[in-house]
Amino acid sequence: MAHKITNNMMAFVGQTPWHGLGVNVDHANIATLTTPDMVKAWLQAAGLDWRVQRRAIAMKDATGQDLLVKPLEGFKAIVRADTDQVFQVATDRYHPLQNQEIVEFFQEYCAAGNATLETLIGLEGGSKIVALAKLGGAADASIGGVDEVKGYMMLATSHDGSMRTIGQPTQTRVVCWNTLSCALAEGSGRDYTFRLKHTSKWSEKTAARAKETMGMAIESVQRMNEVAEELSKVAIDHTGRLEYVYRLTQGESALEQVMNDSAPMSMGLDAIVANHERSNVPTEDKLNRAGKAILEAMISSPGSDLPTAKDTLWGAFNGVTYYADHEYGRSQDTRLSAAFFGPGDALKQRALELARDMANVR
Numbered sequence: 003m004a005h006k007i008t009n010n011m012m013a014f015v016g017q018t019p020w021h022g023l024g025v026n027v028d029h030a031n032i033a034t035l036t037t038p039d040m041v042k043a044w045l046q047a048a049g050l051d052w053r054v055q056r057r058a059i060a061m062k063d064a065t066g067q068d069l070l071v072k073p074l075e076g077f078k079a080i081v082r083a084d085t086d087q088v089f090q091v092a093t094d095r096y097h098p099l100q101n102q103e104i105v106e107f108f109q110e111y112c113a114a115g116n117a118t119l120e121t122l123i124g125l126e127g128g129s130k131i132v133a134l135a136k137l138g139g140a141a142d143a144s145i146g147g148v149d150e151v152k153g154y155m156m157l158a159t160s161h162d163g164s165m166r167t168i169g170q171p172t173q174t175r176v177v178c179w180n181t182l183s184c185a186l187a188e189g190s191g192r193d194y195t196f197r198l199k200h201t202s203k204w205s206e207k208t209a210a211r212a213k214e215t216m217g218m219a220i221e222s223v224q225r226m227n228e229v230a231e232e233l234s235k236v237a238i239d240h241t242g243r244l245e246y247v248y249r250l251t252q253g254e255s256a257l258e259q260v261m262n263d264s265a266p267m268s269m270g271l272d273a274i275v276a277n278h279e280r281s282n283v284p285t286e287d288k289l290n291r292a293g294k295a296i297l298e299a300m301i302s303s304p305g306s307d308l309p310t311a312k313d314t315l316w317g318a319f320n321g322v323t324y325y326a327d328h329e330y331g332r333s334q335d336t337r338l339s340a341a342f343f344g345p346g347d348a349l350k351q352r353a354l355e356l357a358r359d360m361a362n363v364r
């Protein structure tokens with residue numbers, strides 16, 4: 003079976019991930035990152051102990067037979083140094099962030115006992131690098147006393163130019179190992195995500211900005227824990243789940259669809275509501291394939307029977323995160339990268355905002 007964790011580029015401590023890949027480094031006792039040797043041990047275990055280079059590019063002449071002596075101006079090949087694998091061709095302004103710098107970023111926090119590095123991953127042949135550090139105990143919570151969530155800080159970059167370097171808090175729901183969203187900065191006046199374009203160099207100044215985000219990560223995770231607690235207290239029946247999934251996957255509520263698509267302009271509100279009731283919208287047969295899979299995950303995914311999740315908006319939201327992390331896409335190739343940075347992540351963001359909107363939780 004193919005995976006985006008090419009050549010098993012993953013090291014982890016603790017429980018084996020759901021996809022079963024990677025090297026468990028619990029035995030090496032390196033999660034604390036207290037020495038440079040531990041940084042190297044992480045990189046070696048994950049198969050990421052290599053550097054990225056910017057190399058000059060030569061072109062063939064007009065005949066296609068000989069190489070021009072003068073390198074192509076303004077562009078460089080972004081290359082894995084040990085294998086000559088070309089990740090991309092970029093302008094001279096592109097500055098790669100090294101794999102080692104990703105791990106070293108967490109070193110002082112781990113050495114001080116404020117975090118432990120738990121996962122280091124190379125996705126898509128090493129073109130994307132992701133590190134996850136578990137935050138201190140204040141970032142952990144037990145929703146309703148039974149539903150455990152853990153707080154993390156993620157730092158990630160790409161060598162192929164597909165995304166910026168980003169740092170942000172995230173969470174894991176332990177019962178099913180879903181990764182949750184922590185995009186809760188709106189209205190707070192604070193931005194909990196660090197972003198760095200590849201046209202900017204990783205420097206002491208940019209590292210300080212990333213560390214500021216790291217310092218606020220627990221605050222963001224704790225706020226997400228409060229939101230989770232509130233969502234777990236909001237009851238939702240089968241009709242409510244259908245409405246939630248319909249709005250999430252098809253962009254508007256069932257009543258809005260009736261008003262927009264099937265109700266004449268002259269129809270009064272009472273008639274619209276009556277038409278809505280007669281048409282029995284929403285129904286499962288009106289959901290698309292993704293909607294049906296999400297609805298099933300809400301009911302049968304791990305943890306869906308917990309009192310915090312069963313027939314609650316928290317359970318509905320976690321049905322979405324389970325789908326995004328474990329079922330999205332045509333194959334397992336697409337899931338992990340999408341769950342962190344792509345459509346899966348965007349779906350989780352929308353699902354959280356929709357749940358908060360339905361529960362009037364801000």
